[in-house]
Amino acid sequence: METKKKLQYIYILTLTLVIGTLIFFARYLFYSQFENLEYKKISINNDLVRNEILKNLGEINFKNKEWSSRQTIYELMEKKDYKTLEKNLNLSALRNLNIDLILYGDEREYINGYNLSYDHDFSSIGLQQVPSELIKKINYDEYLKKNEEILEVYDLKEFGVWLISEIPITKRYQVNSVGKLLMAKKVDASYFTRLSQNLAVKVYFKGVDNEKADSTYQLDNFLVSDNSLELANNKFFVYSIFHTPEILIAGKRSFSLFLVTSSLMIIIILGLTYYILNRSLFNPILNLQREVSKLDLDKLKEIKQLSHNKEISELTQTINSLIKRVKEDYELLVQKGKLESLGLMAGGIAHEINNPLTILKTNSAIMLRLLKESNDLANQNITTKVEKNLKTIDRIADIISGLQRISRHSSEDELITVEAKSIIRNIENLHTSIVEDRNIIVEYIISEHSLKFKGLEQQITQILINLIMNSTHAIKDMDERWIKVELLRRDHLVIYRVIDSGHGIDSEIKDKVMEPFFTTKEIGRGTGLGLSICKKIAHYHGGDLKCLEGEANTTFELSIPILTESSTSAA
Numbered sequence: 001m002e003t004k005k006k007l008q009y010i011y012i013l014t015l016t017l018v019i020g021t022l023i024f025f026a027r028y029l030f031y032s033q034f035e036n037l038e039y040k041k042i043s044i045n046n047d048l049v050r051n052e053i054l055k056n057l058g059e060i061n062f063k064n065k066e067w068s069s070r071q072t073i074y075e076l077m078e079k080k081d082y083k084t085l086e087k088n089l090n091l092s093a094l095r096n097l098n099i100d101l102i103l104y105g106d107e108r109e110y111i112n113g114y115n116l117s118y119d120h121d122f123s124s125i126g127l128q129q130v131p132s133e134l135i136k137k138i139n140y141d142e143y144l145k146k147n148e149e150i151l152e153v154y155d156l157k158e159f160g161v162w163l164i165s166e167i168p169i170t171k172r173y174q175v176n177s178v179g180k181l182l183m184a185k186k187v188d189a190s191y192f193t194r195l196s197q198n199l200a201v202k203v204y205f206k207g208v209d210n211e212k213a214d215s216t217y218q219l220d221n222f223l224v225s226d227n228s229l230e231l232a233n234n235k236f237f238v239y240s241i242f243h244t245p246e247i248l249i250a251g252k253r254s255f256s257l258f259l260v261t262s263s264l265m266i267i268i269i270l271g272l273t274y275y276i277l278n279r280s281l282f283n284p285i286l287n288l289q290r291e292v293s294k295l296d297l298d299k300l301k302e303i304k305q306l307s308h309n310k311e312i313s314e315l316t317q318t319i320n321s322l323i324k325r326v327k328e329d330y331e332l333l334v335q336k337g338k339l340e341s342l343g344l345m346a347g348g349i350a351h352e353i354n355n356p357l358t359i360l361k362t363n364s365a366i367m368l369r370l371l372k373e374s375n376d377l378a379n380q381n382i383t384t385k386v387e388k389n390l391k392t393i394d395r396i397a398d399i400i401s402g403l404q405r406i407s408r409h410s411s412e413d414e415l416i417t418v419e420a421k422s423i424i425r426n427i428e429n430l431h432t433s434i435v436e437d438r439n440i441i442v443e444y445i446i447s448e449h450s451l452k453f454k455g456l457e458q459q460i461t462q463i464l465i466n467l468i469m470n471s472t473h474a475i476k477d478m479d480e481r482w483i484k485v486e487l488l489r490r491d492h493l494v495i496y497r498v499i500d501s502g503h504g505i506d507s508e509i510k511d512k513v514m515e516p517f518f519t520t521k522e523i524g525r526g527t528g529l530g531l532s533i534c535k536k537i538a539h540y541h542g543g544d545l546k547c548l549e550g551e552a553n554t555t556f557e558l559s560i561p562i563l564t565e566s567s568t569s570a571a
Helices: 002-068 071-079 082-088 091-096 132-140 189-199 246-293 310-373 378-407 420-429 457-474 530-540 565-570
Strands: 101-105 110-115 150-155 161-170 177-186 202-209 215-219 222-230 236-243 416-419 441-446 452-455 482-490 493-500 544-547 555-561
Touching: 002 150, 002 161, 002 177, 002 189, 002 222, 002 236, 002 246, 071 082, 071 161, 071 177, 082 110, 101 132, 110 132, 110 177, 189 202, 202 222, 246 310, 310 378, 416 420, 416 457, 420 441, 420 457, 420 482, 420 493, 452 457, 452 555, 457 482, 457 493, 457 530, 457 555, 530 544, 530 555
Parallel strands: 441 482
Antiparallel strands: 101 110, 101 177, 150 161, 161 177, 202 236, 215 222, 222 236, 416 452, 482 493, 493 555, 544 555
16 A cells, blocks of 8 residues: 555646646746736836827927017017017917916016916906016026026926926027027826826826836736936936736736646546556556565465556566576575585595595505515516505595685684695696596696795685686687686786686676575586685685676686795794
8 A cells, every 4th residue: 555655646746746837837938928018018108108298398399489489579579578578478379389387588587477277267367477486486597597498397396397398589590589488387186187088098296206216016906107207407207107907917817717727637637647557557566566475485386467468467477587586596595505514514524534544545655665675576566556546545635635624614724835836837737637628728827936825725726726617617619719827926916817718707697606606507517606615715815816807808816915035034
C-alpha cells in the first residue's frame, strides 16, 4: 500500500504543478495582454485630454491675435482713448470668443478688463469689470511684464489657474506695439466638467504641485492616472483622469473562464491517465512485488505471468531468470562449502603424510649411504634411483609444507630474503608441467638488476603459477596465443607481471575476480579460490595483486616491497 500511496502523491503533485504552471503562464502571457490593452487605452485618453487642453490654449491664442491686430483697437490704443475702446467692445462678440477674461493695457501695464465668466447668463447689462486685485496681480508678475507673446497655463494663486494668451497690439503685419491684450480661460471644476462631457472621459483638477505627476494607480473600481502640465513658474498643473477598466474586467472574466475550463480538462486527462496506468502498469507491478515478497529461499519457484503487458512480462521473465540463477548459485555455494571443508582437512592430511614421508626419507638416506659405501657396480644404478626418490620425497615435502602454510595463519611463517630472479628460473624449469599446450608461446623477461625482497619463495611461486595457468585457460581458443612473464623494478617495488594475448577482462566481472569463491569455470572445474588466495598472500608480503586497466592485453601485476641494502643492514 505504501507504493500505491506514493503513486497517488505523485499524481496530486503532478496535478498541482501542471495547474500552477498553467496559472502562471496564463497570468503573465494571457492576462497581461489585456493589461497592455488597458494601459494603451489609458495612454490614449491621457493624450486626448492633454491635446484638448493644448487645443483650448491654441484657440484662445488665435482669437487673441485676431483681436489685437484689428485696426480700430490699434488706433484707439495708440491715442490712449480707453473710454471709446470700452464702448466699442461688443458684448455678443466677446461671448462668442468662449473666454472667461479679457484685459487691455499699454506697453507697461494692464489698465482694465472684463470677467466674462460671471456674465454668461445676462444679456441686458454690460461686462463685469475685473477686480483690481487681479489686475494688480497680473501687472506685478515678472513673467507677464515682458510685453511678449505668451501662451501658457498659469497659476494666479488665490485667483485660480488660467489658460492665458497675451499678445502685443499692433497693426496687421507689423511689429510695433502700442499696448497689449490678454485673453484667458479659467481652469476650474466647470471647465473640467465640460471637458469630461466633450471627451466622454472623467477628468478632475487636482491642484498645483512642485513635482511632475505621471503615475497610474487603482482607486475603488477605477484606474486613475495623474498627469501634469508645466507652468511658467516651474510648477506643475496636475489633473486626474478616471478610467473604467472595461478591458481588464473583460480580461478577468476570460481568464477565469479559461482557467476553470483548462483545469477541468487537465484533471480529466490526468485522471484518465492515472486510471489507465494504474490498471495496466501500477497494479501488475504491485502484484509482482507481492509475489516476490512471498518467495522462500528454501523453495524457490518461478513466478507465473501476471499481465499481458510486454514490459511487465519482460520484468517477470527477468525475475524468473534471477530465481534460476540464485538456485544455480546456491548449488555452487554448496560445492564451495565442500571445498572449504577440504581446505580445512588439508592441514591435517599434510601432517599425517609427513610422518610416513619422514620414515621414507630416513630409510632412503640410509640405503643411499650403504650403496655408496659399496663398490659393487651393480648397485650404482640402484644408487641413482634412490637419489631420484629422495628428490621426489623433498618435492612432496615442499608441497605439503605449502599446504600447511596456506591452511594456517600467515603470521606463523618466517619471512626470509628471497632472490626475485630465482622464482622466475624455477618457473622456467617447471614450464612444461605448467603449460601443457605446446602451441602457447611463453616468454620470460627478467631485469638485469639484483632484486631481493623479504618473503616466502614458494608462496610467490604459487601466485605466478596460478596466474600463468589462468592465462593458458583464457587464451586456449584464441588464434594468437602467447604469455609474457616479466620481472622489473619500479621505485621501491619488485614487480612481477603476467601478460597474455587476451584483450582484458569483461567489465562486468572485473571487480569480482579477486573475490573469494568467484569463478568463471563450470562447477567441478574450478574452485574460485585461486586469485583471492593469491591476493591474500600478496598482502601478507606487504604488496598487492591487481588487474591493470587501460592495457592492450590482459595484465596482472604483483608488487612486493624491495629489500634494499639499508634495510638489510638494519635487520
